[in-house]
Amino acid sequence: MRRFVVLGHEAPTTAEFSLEDLPGAGRLDALCRCVTSAFCLSHAIRENVRVELVLADSYTVRFEGSELRRLNPDERSTAALVRNALENREGAIGAMEANPSPGVYISRRDGETTIREAADRGTVLTLHEDGDPAIDVDPPNDPVFVLSDHREFTDAETELLGAVSDRRLSVGPEVLHADHAIVVAHNWLDTAGFSRY
Amino acid sequence: MRRFVVLGHEAPTTAEFSLEDLPGAGRLDALCRCVTSAFCLSHAIRENVRVELVLADSYTVRFEGSELRRLNPDERSTAALVRNALENREGAIGAMEANPSPGVYISRRDGETTIREAADRGTVLTLHEDGDPAIDVDPPNDPVFVLSDHREFTDAETELLGAVSDRRLSVGPEVLHADHAIVVAHNWLDTAGFSRY
Incomplete structure (x- = not known):
């Protein structure tokens, strides 16, 4: 498996941001392009890929290529997936993830936890x-x-x-x-x- | 110089589209990402690059790296540059380009004209x-x-x-x-x- 951990230092941690201004939402546009760059082939999704966006060292949104549905290559629709995950962040309790849409998970993991877990399983x-x-x-x-x-x-x-x-x-x-x-x-x-x- | 000619088969040819739905505007999101991929380095613009977006075989929007100002890496602001070019398309007369913003030109060139001109000057x-x-x-x-x-x-x-x-x-x-x-x-x-x- 190929894994990408992306640290979004100023990323939002609530769903209170506008899809009309992603750069203003802690540069969420850049994080969304990381997701689509990791998964999108011309006519397919790379299934053997995991992306973890760490939002302001507070939440980690995990995208699983093998489970993803409805990932489009544009920034805005990907940001809508992140926003939906944040709307469901209360479902992430302790180490348990919430799974608000297919292939998208959210947990209360900070950057260090996410990086160490990835390092334990890969190079x-x-x-x-x-x-x-x-x-x-x-x-x-x-x-x-x-x-x-x-x-x-x-x-x-x-x-x-x-x-x-x-x-x-x-x-x-x-x-x-x-x-x-x-x-x-x-x-x-x-x-x-x-x-x- | 590095040149990229991108053919947008369903791209808009008027400014009558919404920045809130770039995929619906003939997949303008994809064309905008081509522009930012061609120019954006982490903290700089690649100056020795030219991108020509061919819009529905009717207009060519040319971006010159050495002249560009205000190119941000997100799709929406790049789409706004394209829309601004289309708002000024009446200034493109015959083979003459209009230059509605720094480093952005629009002309009434179709795909074949743009490709042949590029082929005459490069490989x-x-x-x-x-x-x-x-x-x-x-x-x-x-x-x-x-x-x-x-x-x-x-x-x-x-x-x-x-x-x-x-x-x-x-x-x-x-x-x-x-x-x-x-x-x-x-x-x-x-x-x-x-x-x-």
């Missing part, structure tokens, strides 16, 4: 401009990518990632938006085995 | 699942990528691309949305020179 690859060129690296079986929204990782997040990360990887010389980095990470995994000759 | 690379693996190909100096929205190329477009295309390129085994293909194409160009060893 954490941190994207970093000083990392090993991806082309030189053989992909692991269960890669976990941890990404940040428009903000840098906090010091605490950087420290945690340093502790749980198996490798730092560079996908190229340009610093990309998280949703674009997800597209490139998928392509790296898709084309593993492609050779130059 | 047309068609993305195709049966093409040469990108990793085996050295990028040309002035690559031109022609992409289609959610619909397949028409027979006429396929024939034209067969005539003007210098090479068919595969970026991987999965068929991607056009905006994701643009991200991967950029990464291919960005990392040219990266080696396995």
Whole structure:
């Protein structure tokens, strides 16, 4: 399975935001593009993918590719799924998730809990401009990518990632938006085995 | 320069559409993501890029990276730039473009005219699942990528691309949305020179 954990530092934690202004809703537009970049192929959903959006270090919304229905590639409809999850956040009690729509879960997990759980089950690859060129690296079986929204990782997040990360990887010389980095990470995994000759 | 020509077969040709329903506006959401994928780096605009959106084979909206101001990464604000261009479409007379906002031009060019002009000035690379693996190909100096929205190329477009295309390129085994293909194409160009060893 391919997993992407995306930290939305300013993301909303209630459903009280407007679908007409996603950038104003803590840059929810960027988080929604991360979801669609992770799942959407031209005419299919990538089923073997999990995305976890961490909202302001308070809630984690988990998307399961194998269960998702009605995921469209535009930002607004994806934001509506997040809003619906937040409307049902009271159903998430303790470690128990609520499951307000097919393939969408919400829990009261903070970033550290979500990252540590992912690290226990997969190989954490941190994207970093000083990392090993991806082309030189053989992909692991269960890669976990941890990404940040428009903000840098906090010091605490950087420290945690340093502790749980198996490798730092560079996908190229340009610093990309998280949703674009997800597209490139998928392509790296898709084309593993492609050779130059 | 890197050029991307995106054919929006059902795109609007007037400003009479709602920013609240971009998928319903001929899938303008997909075209807007192509624009932001082509230009947006994490904290910068790719200046050496041109994107031409062909709207329903009637108008071409040209975005110039070196001149663009106020391009945000979300779909809605990019759609507002397209709508503003369409509001000023009467200023495009004959072959003359109108320039309704910095770096955004609109003309009455159809797809064939736009593709042929691009082909005259660059090397047309068609993305195709049966093409040469990108990793085996050295990028040309002035690559031109022609992409289609959610619909397949028409027979006429396929024939034209067969005539003007210098090479068919595969970026991987999965068929991607056009905006994701643009991200991967950029990464291919960005990392040219990266080696396995």
